[in-house]
Amino acid sequence: MTSNRVEHGGAAHTSSRKALDHFVLEIADDALVLGHRLSEWCGHGPTIEEDIALSNISLDHLGQAQCLYELLVENDANYGSADKLAFFRDSFEFRNCILVEQENGDFAQTIVRQVYFSAYYYFLYEQLSSCPISLLSDFAAKARKEVSYHLRHAGEWILRLGDGTTESKARAQAAIVQLWPFVEELLAPSEAASILIAESQVFEPSTVSSAYKQYLETLLSEATLEVPSSTAASPLNGRQLKHSEHLSQLLSVMQSTARAHPDALW
Amino acid sequence: MVEIHGDTITGEKVLRCLAEVLDPEVPVLSVVDLGIVRSIRVDDGSVTIAITPTYSGCPAIEPIKAAISDAVLGMGLSSPEILTQLSPAWTTDWIAEPAREKLRKYGIAPPLPRSAEVGIVPFSEISSHIPCPHCDSLKTEELSSFGATACKALCRCKDCREPFEYFKSF
Numbered sequence: 152m153t154s155n156r157v158e159h160g161g162a163a164h165t166s167s168r169k170a171l172d173h174f175v176l177e178i179a180d181d182a183l184v185l186g187h188r189l190s191e192w193c194g195h196g197p198t199i200e201e202d203i204a205l206s207n208i209s210l211d212h213l214g215q216a217q218c219l220y221e222l223l224v225e226n227d228a229n230y231g232s233a234d235k236l237a238f239f240r241d242s243f244e245f246r247n248c249i250l251v252e253q254e255n256g257d258f259a260q261t262i263v264r265q266v267y268f269s270a271y272y273y274f275l276y277e278q279l280s281s282c283p284i285s286l287l288s289d290f291a292a293k294a295r296k297e298v299s300y301h302l303r304h305a306g307e308w309i310l311r312l313g314d315g316t317t318e319s320k321a322r323a324q325a326a327i328v329q330l331w332p333f334v335e336e337l338l339a340p341s342e343a344a345s346i347l348i349a350e351s352q353v354f355e356p357s358t359v360s361s362a363y364k365q366y367l368e369t370l371l372s373e374a375t376l377e378v379p380s381s382t383a384a385s386p387l388n389g390r391q392l393k394h395s396e397h398l399s400q401l402l403s404v405m406q407s408t409a410r411a412h413p414d415a416l417w
Numbered sequence: 418m419v420e421i422h423g424d425t426i427t428g429e430k431v432l433r434c435l436a437e438v439l440d441p442e443v444p445v446l447s448v449v450d451l452g453i454v455r456s457i458r459v460d461d462g463s464v465t466i467a468i469t470p471t472y473s474g475c476p477a478i479e480p481i482k483a484a485i486s487d488a489v490l491g492m493g494l495s496s497p498e499i500l501t502q503l504s505p506a507w508t509t510d511w512i513a514e515p516a517r518e519k520l521r522k523y524g525i526a527p528p529l530p531r532s533a534e535v536g537i538v539p540f541s542e543i544s545s546h547i548p549c550p551h552c553d554s555l556k557t558e559e560l561s562s563f564g565a566t567a568c569k570a571l572c573r574c575k576d577c578r579e580p581f582e583y584f585k586s587f
């Protein structure tokens with residue numbers, strides 16, 4: 152990937168270089184962990200079409216994570232390889248948000264998690280795609296198109312679940328409430344993001360946040376569902392490496408083959 | 418448009434050769450038709466090819482790289498270096514009209530112009546603009562926004578009743 156030599160723009164200084172690495176890891180780890188979670192649906196989807204859809208979304212996320220890990224390795228050989236980053240770090244080294252490590256639960260929980268996640272990234276990538284750090288803007292321009300499909304897909308399911316049966320509506324509303332405490336972590340810029348914002352104006356958090364809330368309100372009201380009124384945020388925070396127990400369980404499954412056969416090629 | 422640098426005569430030959438390398442998932446389109454070959458450079462017989470990935474999750478990218486490599490080796494040249502170029506991001510707008518016609522003949526509705534699919538409007542609002550590749554009817558509906566591969570959606574024609582795949586605009 153040498154053609155992709157990254158110009159760091161305003162982020163050449165060591166501290167901002169570290170912030171950039173951390174911010175990229177946040178995005179990459181989000182994609183990897185959610186990609187793995189979605190892959191757990193493979194063979195268990197409610198219909199064959201949905202099984203394929205969730206697997207395709209999973210593959211997009213895994214591909215996004217791989218791309219970002221490779222960009223990190225290309226800039227700093229100390230990272231070793233994309234596989235090393237994915238399979239040989241422990242849970243306390245992962246920077247993914249708490250939302251993505253949540254278990255799949257029922258189909259409504261999976262879909263609500265996807266909407267909460269994809270809506271954030273849709274609006275984040277919209278801004279990052281014109282930011283001055285080419286590593287971020289190049290990636291965001293591409294990933295945004297993928298995320299728009301994911302969001303459209305999950306959003307249409309929200310409409311069907313909310314406007315469906317009493318059962319589907321109750322489950323969708325329960326998932327909306329259950330996962331709501333994890334949204335704040337997405338919308339509040341992490342320490343790494345804050346440094347990049349201060350130095351290079353990579354994105355405007357308040358714009359992302361207000362677009363996100365506007366989108367959710369419109370979608371949920373159309374689905375006859377309610378945006379939770381609670382403002383209680385989870386005490387956990389993956390950006391600060393404070394994870395739930397779900398992450399270590401997920402990693403133990405995801406990393407087991409690579410760790411059992413560290414030199415294997417496939 | 419594929420940029421050709423260095424030894425342009427050999428570069429053109431490589432391009433013609435790659436125009437025969439088919440995408441394993443849509444085997445009527447070549448990697449050149451798809452627009453994923455961005456540039457070819459030949460210097461003293463060594464070949465460097467820059468390609469751009471389609472979807473991040475496209476599992477075909479590794480087989481495609483291997484097929485490109487084999488094709489260049491088959492020309493008697495040395496094994497090419499294949500670079501991945503992220504920017505500008507791949508778009509289905511790079512699929513030219515002759516390739517779109519190949520898709521139609523194959524039974525896949527070609528992608529609408531990117532401008533027709535803006536942001537996150539519901540797919541149901543778009544599918545009414547996708548002509549059926551069998552009978553050209555515009556009375557079509559989406560069955561699933563993810564088809565057999567990430568790049569396609571599954572649709573159905575309400576006139577001829579045939580299901581068909583739509584190469585999503587991206």
Ligand SMILES: [Zn+2]
Pocket residue numbers: 549550551552553554574575576577578579
């Ligand atoms: Zn028809």
